[in-house]
Amino acid sequence: MKRGISLLLICTMLIFGVEAVPVLETLEDGSLVCNGGSVYSWNVNNKPFYALYLPLNQDTNDYSGNNNNLIDENNIWLSDCELDNGCLSYDNIQDVAYINDDNSLDFNNEFSAEAWVYLNDKSYSENERIIVSKMTGTVGEGQYTFGVSDEDTLMARLWNESGDFNAYYSGVDIPLQQWVHVAVVFKNNKLYFYKNGAFGQELETTVTNIYNSEYENDGVYVGNWWNLADFNFLGRIDNLILYDRAVTDSLLLKHANKEYNIIPFDMINKGDEWICSAPEESNLIITGNSLPTGNVNLNLIGNDLICEVTNINDPDGDQVQVIYNWIMNDNGIMVLNTPLEDLSAVDYSGYNNNGLVYNSERVEDKNGNEAINFSTESYIEIEDDNSLDLKNNFTIEAWVKLAEKDIFYERIIVSKWDTTSTTGQYTVGIAEADTLMVRLMDENKVYSAYYSGVSIPINEWTYVVVTLNNGNLDFYRNGELIQTIPTNVTNLYNEEYEHDNLFIGNWWNFVGGFNFVGSLDDVKIYNKVLTLADIRNHYLNNYNRLNNENNSLWQCQAVLYDGYNSNIITSNELNTNGQLELTGNEVQTASSTTNVENGNELVDWNFGPKEEEDIIEEVTEIKTPTREEPRVEEKTNEITGDVIATTEPKNDRLGKIIFGVLIIILLSLLAFICYNKYKQK
Numbered sequence: 001m002k003r004g005i006s007l008l009l010i011c012t013m014l015i016f017g018v019e020a021v022p023v024l025e026t027l028e029d030g031s032l033v034c035n036g037g038s039v040y041s042w043n044v045n046n047k048p049f050y051a052l053y054l055p056l057n058q059d060t061n062d063y064s065g066n067n068n069n070l071i072d073e074n075n076i077w078l079s080d081c082e083l084d085n086g087c088l089s090y091d092n093i094q095d096v097a098y099i100n101d102d103n104s105l106d107f108n109n110e111f112s113a114e115a116w117v118y119l120n121d122k123s124y125s126e127n128e129r130i131i132v133s134k135m136t137g138t139v140g141e142g143q144y145t146f147g148v149s150d151e152d153t154l155m156a157r158l159w160n161e162s163g164d165f166n167a168y169y170s171g172v173d174i175p176l177q178q179w180v181h182v183a184v185v186f187k188n189n190k191l192y193f194y195k196n197g198a199f200g201q202e203l204e205t206t207v208t209n210i211y212n213s214e215y216e217n218d219g220v221y222v223g224n225w226w227n228l229a230d231f232n233f234l235g236r237i238d239n240l241i242l243y244d245r246a247v248t249d250s251l252l253l254k255h256a257n258k259e260y261n262i263i264p265f266d267m268i269n270k271g272d273e274w275i276c277s278a279p280e281e282s283n284l285i286i287t288g289n290s291l292p293t294g295n296v297n298l299n300l301i302g303n304d305l306i307c308e309v310t311n312i313n314d315p316d317g318d319q320v321q322v323i324y325n326w327i328m329n330d331n332g333i334m335v336l337n338t339p340l341e342d343l344s345a346v347d348y349s350g351y352n353n354n355g356l357v358y359n360s361e362r363v364e365d366k367n368g369n370e371a372i373n374f375s376t377e378s379y380i381e382i383e384d385d386n387s388l389d390l391k392n393n394f395t396i397e398a399w400v401k402l403a404e405k406d407i408f409y410e411r412i413i414v415s416k417w418d419t420t421s422t423t424g425q426y427t428v429g430i431a432e433a434d435t436l437m438v439r440l441m442d443e444n445k446v447y448s449a450y451y452s453g454v455s456i457p458i459n460e461w462t463y464v465v466v467t468l469n470n471g472n473l474d475f476y477r478n479g480e481l482i483q484t485i486p487t488n489v490t491n492l493y494n495e496e497y498e499h500d501n502l503f504i505g506n507w508w509n510f511v512g513g514f515n516f517v518g519s520l521d522d523v524k525i526y527n528k529v530l531t532l533a534d535i536r537n538h539y540l541n542n543y544n545r546l547n548n549e550n551n552s553l554w555q556c557q558a559v560l561y562d563g564y565n566s567n568i569i570t571s572n573e574l575n576t577n578g579q580l581e582l583t584g585n586e587v588q589t590a591s592s593t594t595n596v597e598n599g600n601e602l603v604d605w606n607f608g609p610k611e612e613e614d615i616i617e618e619v620t621e622i623k624t625p626t627r628e629e630p631r632v633e634e635k636t637n638e639i640t641g642d643v644i645a646t647t648e649p650k651n652d653r654l655g656k657i658i659f660g661v662l663i664i665i666l667l668s669l670l671a672f673i674c675y676n677k678y679k680q681k
Helices: 249-256 532-539 609-617 650-680
Strands: 023-026 032-035 041-044 052-054 077-081 085-090 097-099 111-119 129-135 142-148 153-159 165-173 179-187 190-195 198-204 220-222 235-243 274-278 293-301 304-313 321-328 334-338 355-364 370-382 394-402 410-418 423-431 435-441 447-455 462-469 472-477 480-486 502-504 518-526 545-547 553-561 566-570 592-595 633-636 643-645
Touching: 023 274, 032 274, 077 235, 111 129, 111 142, 129 153, 129 235, 142 179, 153 179, 153 190, 165 190, 165 198, 179 249, 190 249, 198 249, 220 235, 249 355, 293 553, 293 566, 304 321, 304 553, 321 334, 394 410, 394 423, 410 435, 410 518, 435 462, 435 472, 447 472, 447 480, 462 532, 480 532, 532 545
Parallel strands: none
Antiparallel strands: 023 032, 041 274, 052 235, 077 085, 085 235, 097 220, 111 179, 111 235, 129 142, 129 220, 142 153, 153 165, 179 190, 190 198, 293 304, 304 545, 321 553, 334 518, 355 370, 370 502, 370 518, 394 462, 394 518, 410 423, 410 502, 423 435, 435 447, 462 472, 472 480, 553 566, 592 633, 633 643
């Protein structure tokens, strides 16, 4: 569930005397992003978010705010490492660094640990490599360890509240002589192991609460344990972080992508107060949203629906990208609409089929915006939803740019298939001969693969489309129909099966050779067949045009995305005979997330008790309005940044104006005080 956030507007004195001030903003999916610094630490609700944060870039200090600085007895810190400036380098048994015991490092029923590691060969030893440990020895007292076993797999030790311990060995293997991001999370009696941001294995433990009594040698040791046996790491460690909480998959994925300046939406609770600090520059002034604004109209010209967006304005001066979504007879015709911006797979279809991006990198797309580049280890995973269970007619489109690939069977673009049991629904990809291909499973659980002769060039952006139209597969390239292949499929398989998530750029069990290798952009899935005119328009980047279908009621949505925030504006409703059902346009304000106008007047949404709670907490959801639905006005509190759904009567507006004036005066006074303090420095 996506949750609203409350941002605390804070003015603090500059503690380092540097003029550059970073800014905290929200991304379109409700995440927080902090820009303008180099080492980012976080505080939530007046408490450090990290228990320990050793970036090791310039020194061995702790940047969590808990002052758990590392003591480097053997000069193992290097100022220059391949990964990111400094790191800890371990060459022999005597190498050790430690942190004196502190209550912030004593965990109870939850904790997380993560680091970047580089393993050298340690075949001489049958003992594990310690990444981080808080114990006196393998048979003595302790609390927790995280490391790599003698078989080069992730492992952990835990002591229960009675002082008994067990070791837990995963099957998550760590390769030698390459940098790998590793993590472990302890929650609900279970350990969860991760490699490069991807979940690897879950192990059940016998521990409910971790041992917390005092004992000798109870400091935290990094890369070894206190008595310097051959549990030494032998390799390099960087960016070590400990948490007194269980963190989410999406946070670990951000850190595996080296995006330490982002807190994902699922780590944020409604009402939280967040502060980001870039210590070498200044404390952070947290700002509210500055959403782009605009007007949208839907018109019928000839046989084309045209969604026209005008008066686009962004208060921050950012470049605004417009993403279009279409609604026919109160239902979205797109079940997936992801432009793949910002190394994320946010879905703008209205069905909230958002994905997680693994082991990928940003690249520039054909229009100077962003796309995602896929290596042999890359993929995007989208949780299963009924909307993704296509029935019969459909369209799948994407922009692709193939890179050279040494070993493969085919390149998966989109896959909804369980490869372990040969059960699924559909895949679209590119065969070994670099030609478009499709797999389909019919309602009788019979599947076939269809290989076209539509060739796709290497290292060139190409627009590809596949439609299933009354049993016929049509293959398009760069806006033109190239080939039609008849099938025996009337309806697709639609029973439940294991591993039924949707994957982009790979398929479920990551069998070597089915990864995409290359770049993907603007991946879209429709539950209808687009016409040749539609496909030609999309090739020309005219996603704001759609071929009309008779006896339909249409709306378009335009997502105004400025690189940080997105504002969804919805058009008037239009019958295909040209009669307007509603005459008003939706006009967004910089303090709103979604406004819908009825005529020329904004009206409130009257919630039921449960509805109000859902809308307030799921503020990033793209809501597709119907004619029968009441409308909603959502506003952002200028002080806290809370996104709230208003149900107040209109005669309260005078009070709001007075309150707003008082707030402006208060903020001006705070700014004046901060400015004077800054001048005094």
